[in-house]
Amino acid sequence: MTTVSMTVNGKSVSGDVEGRTLLSAFLREGQGLTGTHVGCDTSQCGSCVVHVNGAAVKSCTLFALEADGAEVTTIEGMANADGSLGTIQQAFQDYHGLQCGFCTPGMVMSAAALLKDNPKPTEAEVRHYLEGNICRCTGYHNIVKAIMAASGQDVVAVAAE
Amino acid sequence: MHNFELVKPTTIADAVAALSGEDAQALGGGQTLIPTMKQRLAAPTTLVSTTGISEMQGVCVDDAGRVCIGGATTHATVAAEAAAHYPGLAALAGGIGDPAVRNRGTIGGSLANNDPSACYPSAALGSGATIVTNSREIAADDFFQGMFETALEEGEIITEVKFPVPQASNYQKFLQPASRFALVGVFVARYADGVRVAVTGASESGVFRWSEAEAALSDSFAASAIGGLSVPADGMIGDLHGTPEYRAHLIGVMTGRAVAAAG
Numbered sequence: 001m002t003t004v005s006m007t008v009n010g011k012s013v014s015g016d017v018e019g020r021t022l023l024s025a026f027l028r029e030g031q032g033l034t035g036t037h038v039g040c041d042t043s044q045c046g047s048c049v050v051h052v053n054g055a056a057v058k059s060c061t062l063f064a065l066e067a068d069g070a071e072v073t074t075i076e077g078m079a080n081a082d083g084s085l086g087t088i089q090q091a092f093q094d095y096h097g098l099q100c101g102f103c104t105p106g107m108v109m110s111a112a113a114l115l116k117d118n119p120k121p122t123e124a125e126v127r128h129y130l131e132g133n134i135c136r137c138t139g140y141h142n143i144v145k146a147i148m149a150a151s152g153q154d155v156v157a158v159a160a161e
Numbered sequence: 162m163h164n165f166e167l168v169k170p171t172t173i174a175d176a177v178a179a180l181s182g183e184d185a186q187a188l189g190g191g192q193t194l195i196p197t198m199k200q201r202l203a204a205p206t207t208l209v210s211t212t213g214i215s216e217m218q219g220v221c222v223d224d225a226g227r228v229c230i231g232g233a234t235t236h237a238t239v240a241a242e243a244a245a246h247y248p249g250l251a252a253l254a255g256g257i258g259d260p261a262v263r264n265r266g267t268i269g270g271s272l273a274n275n276d277p278s279a280c281y282p283s284a285a286l287g288s289g290a291t292i293v294t295n296s297r298e299i300a301a302d303d304f305f306q307g308m309f310e311t312a313l314e315e316g317e318i319i320t321e322v323k324f325p326v327p328q329a330s331n332y333q334k335f336l337q338p339a340s341r342f343a344l345v346g347v348f349v350a351r352y353a354d355g356v357r358v359a360v361t362g363a364s365e366s367g368v369f370r371w372s373e374a375e376a377a378l379s380d381s382f383a384a385s386a387i388g389g390l391s392v393p394a395d396g397m398i399g400d401l402h403g404t405p406e407y408r409a410h411l412i413g414v415m416t417g418r419a420v421a422a423a424g
């Protein structure tokens with residue numbers, strides 16, 4: 001066991017981990033932050049996306065010890081200080097961007113990473129950026145609409161509607 | 162996954178020393194190795210992370226005008242920082258996998274792995290790049306030795322890759338949508354002394370140069386120049402995503418598109 005320390009959603013945390021402990025396991029089992037979902041555990045689905053030093057990464061494909069000393073943001077860190085939903089989260093609710101909600105934490109974290117680099121993406125850019133996030137329920141249109149709305153742009157009827 | 166010890170050296174020398182231990186293996190971005198370890202297809206006792214080694218990070222241009230990329234540089238960094246120097250290479254890096262994979266995966270890990278469907282091997286071979294390791298320099302033409310096989314020795318790590326910059330280049334990837342790798346990918350690069358064409362995703366022997374197309378395109382750099390050429394289906398990969406004949410056909414189509422896009 002080795003001690004790992006990092007900042008998660010602004011709070012300093014530490015815990016004892018094995019070499020093989022994944023960041024997703026450290027967050028969920030070590031820190032009780034079960035908002036980060038593990039859908040596939042094979043780096044395919046994106047439900048486990050968190051930010052490590054500002055970059056979106058799949059927490060199921062990163063060892064906790066590789067994030068030693070890092071700033072980590074998870075879905076639990078996306079709400080406003082008063083506990084109300086953050087802009088992207090609210091847009092997902094307003095535009096029905098989720099059904100079962102399993103993919104949603106990863107979708108919101110990927111969307112946040114996109115909007116940080118590209119505050120006014122086109123619809124095509126949103127779809128391209130979400131290539132690593134799989135949703136089995138929504139068919140993606142409402143997720144794309146929610147992200148367009150969260151970026152402060154008009155939400156137009158999207159293709160195939 | 163079996164347990165192991167993770168070490169995080171900060172210099173190439175320390176990494177090489179750590180890799181000399183029994184069953185030690187380099188860890189780049191882990192985007193291939195971690196899934197492989199989960200399947201217990203790899204079970205190193207020590208993993209030596211390259212991501213904390215600053216001399217293996219970043220993109221620069223050397224005195225010969227070559228774009229030099231540190232072996233632990235992520236695909237996202239290459240996409241952003243090589244764009245001004247070698248746009249064809251930057252675009253290839255920006256099309257690998259998805260954003261989260263690009264934020265972790267490294268050029269050294271990708272070339273060392275030499276997946277037959279990976280993108281970077283085609284850029285390295287198509288550019289006549291030089292692969293620099295802790296102990297020597299290897300020409301791309303000698304580096305790739307068949308599916309998942311390279312010239313790397315046990316414990317040898319890729320520290321840098323040097324790319325001569327072409328006058329024009331383009332990578333065309335026919336996406337295998339489930340894996341997001343290339344079903345067939347073709348990298349075309351036009352240099353003053355000739356054109357290079359490297360094909361990934363297609364052959365059972367991994368990335369290869371299509372020499373007939375290189376000769377035709379060196380005479381006339383236009384998609385029509387390869388119109389009469391075809392690649393035999395023999396030795397091409399056949400799986401549920403495509404037959405050998407389909408892949409052989411795609412090579413011509415993707416080469417034509419790459420030439421047209423390179424202009």
Ligand SMILES: Cc1cc2nc3c(=O)[nH]c(=O)nc-3n(C[C@H](O)[C@H](O)[C@H](O)COP(=O)(O)OP(=O)(O)OC[C@H]3O[C@@H](n4cnc5c(N)ncnc54)[C@H](O)[C@@H]3O)c2cc1C
Pocket residue numbers: 042043044186187188189190191192193194195211232233256257258259262265266267268269270271273274276278279280281313317318319320340341342343
């Ligand atoms: C969902 C998904 C989609 C992907 N899509 C694509 C794609 O479209 N195109 C594509 O090309 N790739 C794709 N990849 C693979 C990705 O690019 C990997 O990042 C890459 O192949 C391996 O790089 P890595 O740094 O993650 O290496 P790791 O997984 O850490 O290591 C891979 C191998 O290389 C060795 N190694 C690592 N670094 C070095 C080094 N510096 N020197 C010597 N050996 C080293 C390791 O020991 C291991 O054997 C995808 C991966 C995923 C998960």
Ligand code: FES
Pocket residue numbers: 037038039040041042043044045046047048049058059060061
């Ligand atoms: S759980 Fe990490 S990508 Fe699916």
Ligand code: FES
Pocket residue numbers: 097098099100101102103104134135136137138
């Ligand atoms: S809402 Fe169910 S998987 Fe996306």
